[in-house]
Amino acid sequence: MALIAAAVHGGPAEADSEGVKTVTILGSTGSIGCSTLDLIGRERSRFDLVALTAHRNVKMLIEQAREHRPHLAVVADPACYAELKAGLSGTGIETAAGPEAVAAAAALPADWVMAAIVGAAGLAPTLAAVKRGTCVALANKECLVSAGPLFLDEVSRSGTTLLPVDSEHNAIFQVLDANRLESVEQIVLTASGGPFRTWSLEEMARATPAQAVAHPRWDMGAKISVDSATLMNKGLELIEAHYLFPVGEERLDVVIHPESIVHSMVAYIDGSVLAQLGMPDMRTPIAHALAWPRRMSTPSARLDLAQIGQLTFEAPDLKRFPALALAREALRIGGGAPTVLNAANEVTVAAFLAGRIGFPDIVAITDTVLEHAEALGAPPAGLADVYELDRIARIRAEEMVQRCGC
Numbered sequence: 001m002a003l004i005a006a007a008v009h010g011g012p013a014e015a016d017s018e019g020v021k022t023v024t025i026l027g028s029t030g031s032i033g034c035s036t037l038d039l040i041g042r043e044r045s046r047f048d049l050v051a052l053t054a055h056r057n058v059k060m061l062i063e064q065a066r067e068h069r070p071h072l073a074v075v076a077d078p079a080c081y082a083e084l085k086a087g088l089s090g091t092g093i094e095t096a097a098g099p100e101a102v103a104a105a106a107a108l109p110a111d112w113v114m115a116a117i118v119g120a121a122g123l124a125p126t127l128a129a130v131k132r133g134t135c136v137a138l139a140n141k142e143c144l145v146s147a148g149p150l151f152l153d154e155v156s157r158s159g160t161t162l163l164p165v166d167s168e169h170n171a172i173f174q175v176l177d178a179n180r181l182e183s184v185e186q187i188v189l190t191a192s193g194g195p196f197r198t199w200s201l202e203e204m205a206r207a208t209p210a211q212a213v214a215h216p217r218w219d220m221g222a223k224i225s226v227d228s229a230t231l232m233n234k235g236l237e238l239i240e241a242h243y244l245f246p247v248g249e250e251r252l253d254v255v256i257h258p259e260s261i262v263h264s265m266v267a268y269i270d271g272s273v274l275a276q277l278g279m280p281d282m283r284t285p286i287a288h289a290l291a292w293p294r295r296m297s298t299p300s301a302r303l304d305l306a307q308i309g310q311l312t313f314e315a316p317d318l319k320r321f322p323a324l325a326l327a328r329e330a331l332r333i334g335g336g337a338p339t340v341l342n343a344a345n346e347v348t349v350a351a352f353l354a355g356r357i358g359f360p361d362i363v364a365i366t367d368t369v370l371e372h373a374e375a376l377g378a379p380p381a382g383l384a385d386v387y388e389l390d391r392i393a394r395i396r397a398e399e400m401v402q403r404c405g406c
């Protein structure tokens with residue numbers, strides 16, 4: 001319970017101030033980053049942008065910086081620096097490059113930091129923001145999956161306010177009575193089921209990257225879209241929920257809800273079930289985190305239940321979508337298993353997107369790497385161990401990708 005208060009709710013007094021909010025966006029050129037900037041752009045006078053960061057999409061970063069005027073713009077890839085510098089010359093906006101510069105940007109004083117870098121690459125910068133003891137809106141679930149207990153230790157130590165942005169976790173945050181976790185019977189994460197929800201195993205064996213990223217409900221980056229197609233995204237979210245809302249793994253459940261209107265639910269011991277509903281638009285949970293503990297208006301389409309008519313739910317099919325069971329297994333094994341799961345999944349998803357392996361190979365290889373997780377190293381005692389385990393698991397997954405390459 002103390003963990004929830006410190007880690008998720010944080011310090012309301014600081015976050016409640018009504019002045020101009022200083023903001024940094026890590027991963028501003030991605031899907032979450034763009035949605036965050038869209039909201040900020042609509043109420044520009046309320047926000048002062050400290051830094052925007054990207055990996056290699058310099059063109060978009062230059063456009064964003066010219067429009068939104070942060071004090072600093074950073075690219076993680078040093079090879080992109082000359083283009084960034086030239087593109088922002090004469091604007092007065094400072095520029096920098098390299099992974100260390102991204103982490104340094106994250107550590108600059110800011111009231112609110114959006115952690116929206118994809119993958120474990122977001123761990124170091126997100127931790128840099130956390131260590132400064134600020135308000136961190138967490139979209140980057142992989143950093144929590146990869147280094148959960150150590151990450152939360154840092155959150156507690158620094159007094160950081162951690163606000164969940166993932167729509168399911170944001171929904172739970174909105175309806176969970178965090179001071180009475182003993183009254184929670186179950187937390188139910190909803191899942192759209194992804195683009196292959198009704199596909200047979202044979203059809204999925206032939207799935208292309210273009211089909212996998214064509215999500216029926218959400219417009220997201222490529223990696224999370226593939227994770228949604230395998231249901232690994234829900235598995236990663238299960239682990240994320242386990243760390244954010246410590247009710248016990250056995251009280252976390254998943255239900256498929258193709259319309260993506262109910263974003264998650266909390267069932268209490270008296271039979272009450274509280275859910276958060278809304279149209280599938282990430283600007284709603286982002287706005288919740290951006291304005292927290294207040295609310296701000298968004299341009300998201302409004303929910304019209306009469307027009308939608310019907311909401312449907314079904315149990316996940318673990319035979320066609322084994323990733324969900326795999327993630328739960330990693331959670332049960334504990335130690336370094338979630339780190340290994342996440343690293344192997346990142347490698348295999350990238351290999352699938354590059355046309356190097358087939359769709360079923362993503363989870364099959366991740367499963368094999370996880371099976372040997374204990375042989376890869378002892379449970380991480382510190383962050384250096386997490387990085388080392390992540391590195392070794394990536395090597396192991398890459399070896400397997402090369403062996404099964406198509």
Ligand code: NDP
Nearest residue numbers: 027029030031032055056057076117118121139140220221
């Ligand atoms: P995108 O792929 O759209 O964007 C990722 C961002 O991270 C980009 O700005 C990218 O820069 C940057 N980036 C990528 N690699 C690195 C790196 N090595 N170093 C520094 N920056 C890097 O992802 P999404 O916005 O879809 O997702 C971001 C995170 O939010 C993920 O963890 C995802 O799981 C989570 N999330 C996303 C949701 C969504 O609706 N999209 C919903 C819930 C959670 P560049 O553009 O230059 O490549």
